[in-house]
Amino acid sequence: MTELYQSQRAMRNMRKAAMQRGVIAILDVGTSKIACLVLRFDGPGRMTDDGVGSLAGQSSFRIIGAATTRSRGVRFGEVDAMNETERAIRTAVQAAQKMANTRVDHVIACFSGAQPRSYGLDGAIDLHDTVVTEQDVARVLAACDLPDYGEAREVLHAQPVNFALDHRSGLGDPRGQIGNRLACDLHLLTIDMDVVQNLAYCIKRCDMELAGIASSAYVSGVSCLVEDEQELGAACIDMGGGSTGISIFIKKHMIYADSVRMGGDHVSQDISKGLQVPLGVAERIKTFYGGVVATGMDDREMIEIGGDTGDWEHDRRTVSRSELIGIMKPRVEEILEEVRERLDGAGFEHLPSQQIVLTGGASQIPGLDGLAPKILGNQVRIGRPLRVQGLPQAATGSAFASCVGLCLFAAHPQDEWWDFETPIERYPARSLRRAMKWFRDNW
Amino acid sequence: MQQVAANTAAPAAPRRDPAPSRWSYRLHRLWLTPLFRLLLRVGLPMGASLALAVWYLGDPATQQQIIDKVAEIRRSVAERPEFMVRLMAIDGASDELGDDIREVLPVDFPVSSFDLELDQMRGVVEELDAVASVDLRIRPDGILQLAVIERIPQIIWRLTEDLELLDAEGRRVAALAHRMHRFDLPLIAGEGADAAVPEALALFAAAAPLEPRLRGLVRMGERRWDVVLDRGQRILLPEQGAVAALEQVIALDQAQDLLARDIAVVDMRNGRRPTLRMGAVAVTELHKIKAIELGENYR
Structure with missing residues (x-):
């Protein structure tokens, strides 16, 4: 316990040092992509005229480098193949450094798995x-x-x-x-200790110092829930590639977090299996034609799914879009039902507000805003992360919710247990503070 | 006939790994380090050029070559006729002094003005006793012009063996072979007399009424003056206020004809108690008169 306490304290100090130096990197290790942002802190926030205020500390920094790479070696938000993950992290970090034209030594990481x-x-x-x-x-x-x-x-x-x-x-x-x-x-x-250790080892292998670590469910909530939602109570569902994170906020504090080990990749796998196509093609079909609510029009819209076997019949296969939706919908429903179960278990129905915000890459499936209310309740919206300065247009989508959240987390961290003073009783018997307390008590 | 499938000929090359290798990643990070960038951008060219210069100039032959080249260029400029000095003109000096100056300044004309060190030459000339100050300049027509101000001898200082001419400040001007050569100048003697020449001149000015009888001044113990008159008479002056004391004596002389009497020494050293020392004859006469007055037989 104390060991972790010390290491968290050390990370907090490192984060402060990095902020002093002015540059820090954000690393989101996801199942489908690894994103790296480089932040530059230039002093206290100043109001900008495009409406971005100093609300959550997001005006005190600027993103000067951003890079995304396809994730490798990560399953369910956990490091599965160390070397592969390390290489993917290296790719993302190098590209972000190149864009920022500066070297980054400190990194704050988040991940979605590890069974919170x-x-x-x-x-x-x-x-x-x-x-x-x-x-x-x-x-x-x-x-x-x-x-x-x-x-x-x-x-x-x-x-x-x-x-x-x-x-x-x-x-x-x-x-x-x-x-x-x-x-x-x-x-x-x-969370599971091994997962953190693996991730820390990967980052260390990239010559960077881990200056903080966060759960991606938490940081997505920080970036996607607007202020009154955080205040009145809301759940943020971060639908990622390999896992779906759930976090419940009230009074601007997270009170519950959990994750469902299913995500967008499972939908792709279903498509791949159902249509007998490679995983890459399935992913592509899902992205271009996917949906969860079928209409009459979808029966007539035929999708060429192709193939390169040389068999003409096989390579000229087509499916209708409603067939595709028929494959995707049960899986998405399954995910949402699992989320519903977790929310019920957490007692979400007792909160004053029942707002649910869906975000993450898998929340971009068309028609999800029609399907989700049937399972999760009426107050559902699709959330996109807060605007922050300098974020490239390509990285403003809901897939980057946890990245942006991590930026806010870096700029404006919430006090955690280890940020408070140590009680005097826990100090070693000969410490000066303890002596001072004795004096104060006896005179 | 069997047709060979077109795409079996070349198997697809394995996809390149997009990830940078560990070393290329590290090098990239190193390259992005600001200090390293600065070192490479500024330090490296600087160091390389410095090393090149040191290597090139380290060779003694090269050094000699450079020195020769510089000297040659300098000479070619210095020896242009515009910069040549052909002769020396001395203004304000007597012939004798002019000869002395030519002697101490051994310059072989014609010479380039670059080779003339005017400050040093000025120092040499000013070291001559007879020169008060000198102004050297090279005129555009190639003449080294010396404007000399000579020291004017004001007083003769008698040393144990020879005589020296001093100017008003007590600086030596020249030696004097015989007193008669400069009879117009007053004479002082005694050790350290040259240090008090201005006072001596003031005393001589004050002693103008005694001029016919005045022989000179003697510096006593390097602190005060004696006025020496003919017949071995002396006026002993105090250290402070010597001129006033002398004027007092002259006034006494004019009123009572003091110095014409048989008095050996007028001692003014103590201002509140001037003392006279009479000559031997006068003392005898005084004793006689006293004896007559007392009705005693003298002797």
Whole structure:
């Protein structure tokens, strides 16, 4: 536990150092693509006249390099073949560096797999003094009971979601307030340790320092949910290639995250199997002609699916678009039903607002906005990430939601558990702070 | 006949891996490092040219060649007739001094003005005792013009063996063979007298009424003056206010004919107590008179 605590702290310091230096890279390791953005931080945000304000810190940086490459060696958002992944990362990073014309040493990465699991923790302490100090916050965070989340798992995010002082709940920042009993709620997200280690190793092999790590479900939510959705409660469904991430936000804090190990690649696989075409062709057919709601017109629209066997009959095959939709729709429905199940399990129906935002590459399937409400409820919209300065037009689509979210995460990180002070009791017995506390208590 | 399929002839080349190799990736990153870029863009050409220059100039033969070439170019310019100096003209100096100057400045005319070091020549000429200052310049028509201001001898200083002429500031002008050659100048003597020449001149000016009898001034102990008159008379002057003391004595002389009497020394060293020392005859006479006055038999 402390080991991870230290490493997260170290990453946070590294991130600060990188921001001081002004350049940091963003790496989204997905199943279908690996995207790398290079950010340049030039001081505090200034308002620009095209309507991009300093809302979430996105005006304090500018994207000076962007590159995307087809992902290799990644399955379900997890590193599957190390060397392949490393090469793909190298390709993306080199291209982004070339575009930025600068060298980047620090990288913040996100990934969607590794089976995230959410825990809600709470803790409470009696205050020494009537005024809440930083130490009291540290103590109440330390007082949270840590669940037994398993041997080979690590904490990825641990964000204090809510503070309560006596009978008043919903405090954002209790410091300096007066009361007797301080309680807090903590959202803990754990993931498989091996996945993080593999990814860290790949990045290290690329001569870069890992300056932060985030769950892509979380960062997609940061970039795709607008402010009132984050405030009132909403779920962000990031439909990626290999996995679909779910994150639920309320009061601008993530309170739940999960992932379904199915995504757009499975749809392509279904097409490939159903139409007897190579995976690349299936992907292409899905992108050009795909859909999930069939109309009468689609029966007449024939798609040449081709082939290069030399058999004339085989190479001149055609399917109607409704046949294609008939293959895609069950899989998309399956994904959405799985998501619905997870949301129900998380108690999403108890939130004041039932807004659901679909984003990610697979959310671009035409007709999804007609299909999704049947499964997920009425308040569904297709979300695109926030606008940030300097992002190329090609990278503004919903497939880049987690990239943009990661940029915002870098510019304006949320306080996590390890960003708070360490409680004095946890310090070594001979530390100066402990001596100071003894003096203060005894005089 | 069986037809060979067209596309079986050339199997498709394996697709190239788009990923950069580890080394090319590292080199690319190195190339993007600003310091490295600067080093390569500025440091490398600079270092290369420096190394080339050092290698080329390190050869002594090349150095000699360059030095010769520079000297040759300089000579070709310096020896143009416009820059040649043909003769030396000396203004404001007596013939004797002019000869001295020509002697200390051994210049073989014609010579290029580039080779004349005027500052150094000026120093040499000014080292001559008789020269107060000198102004050297090369006139456009190729004449080295020396405008000399001579020192004017104001006083003669008698040393143990020889005589020297000094100017108003006490600087040596020339040696003097005999006092009679410059009878118009006053005479001083004594060690360190040259350091107090302005005071001596003031004393001589004040002593104008004593002119016929004045023999000279003697510097005593490098601090004060004695005025020496004929008949071995001396006026001992104080260190401070010597001129005033002398004027006092002259006034006394004019009023009471002091110096015409048999007085050996007028001692003005202590201003509040001037003292007279009488000559031997006068003392005897005084004793006689005293004895007569007292009715005693002298002797």
